[in-house]
Every structure is written in C-alpha cells, then in structure tokens.
Amino acid sequence: MSQSFGTMLLIYGAFLAICGTAGAALHSWEKKAMHSMYAGLGGFVSMAVCGVLAATEAKVPVAIGVHLALVLMLVFIAVFTIQAVKSSREPEKFDRLVLFMVMGVGSAVALAKAISMKPKKEKK
Numbered sequence: 001m002s003q004s005f006g007t008m009l010l011i012y013g014a015f016l017a018i019c020g021t022a023g024a025a026l027h028s029w030e031k032k033a034m035h036s037m038y039a040g041l042g043g044f045v046s047m048a049v050c051g052v053l054a055a056t057e058a059k060v061p062v063a064i065g066v067h068l069a070l071v072l073m074l075v076f077i078a079v080f081t082i083q084a085v086k087s088s089r090e091p092e093k094f095d096r097l098v099l100f101m102v103m104g105v106g107s108a109v110a111l112a113k114a115i116s117m118k119p120k121k122e123k124k
Helices: 002-026 031-054 059-088 091-116
Strands: none
Touching: 002 031, 002 059, 002 091, 031 059, 059 091
C-alpha cells in the first residue's frame, strides 16, 4: 500500500503543479499571476515529501506521510473552494473560477482515492 500511495501522491502533486503553471500561462506569465505557479509547485513539493515518507515502509514515516497528505488535501480543497467562490463574484475572473474548480474537483478525487487505499482490517 505504501508505495502505491506514494505514487498516487506524486501524480496528485504533478496535477497541482500543472494546474498552477497553466494558471500563470493563461496570464502570459505576468508577474501578478506567477503566484499560481509557485503555489502549484509548492503543492507538488508537499505531496512529494509526503509520498516519499509514505513509500518508506517504516511505520512512523508512513503514518506521518499518509496523515499529513490527507490533511493537506482537505486544506487544498477548502482553499480552492473559497477561491472559486470569490472568483465567481467577478465575471472578469471566470478563467480563475474554472481553474479553481478543476483543482478543487481534482483534489476531491485524489482525497477519495487516498481514502479508498486505506488497508482493510483483517477479520478475526
């Protein structure tokens, strides 16, 4: 479970990095839009660290990596939802709304996948 969970986190992190970079690219790499790319890359790094911890097969690092990743996914979902709501109030920010919705849904899918990967308890 640990290595497959770590791989899933790397894929999710790459998704965040790609979406963040796309957000900066949509605005022609303007300085005011670069925070989108930085946030996406930060999400990738955080998921990569959690993924490496989860893939170690040692009990404590796995527990830290898995639980930290789950908490971060919840935080990311909350942030993307709040940002989507804020963007929905301003028609000129429609492109940001779409990006935040994609990132929020992608994060929810990743969280659902992560939860589904939880090892099942053995029946006695």
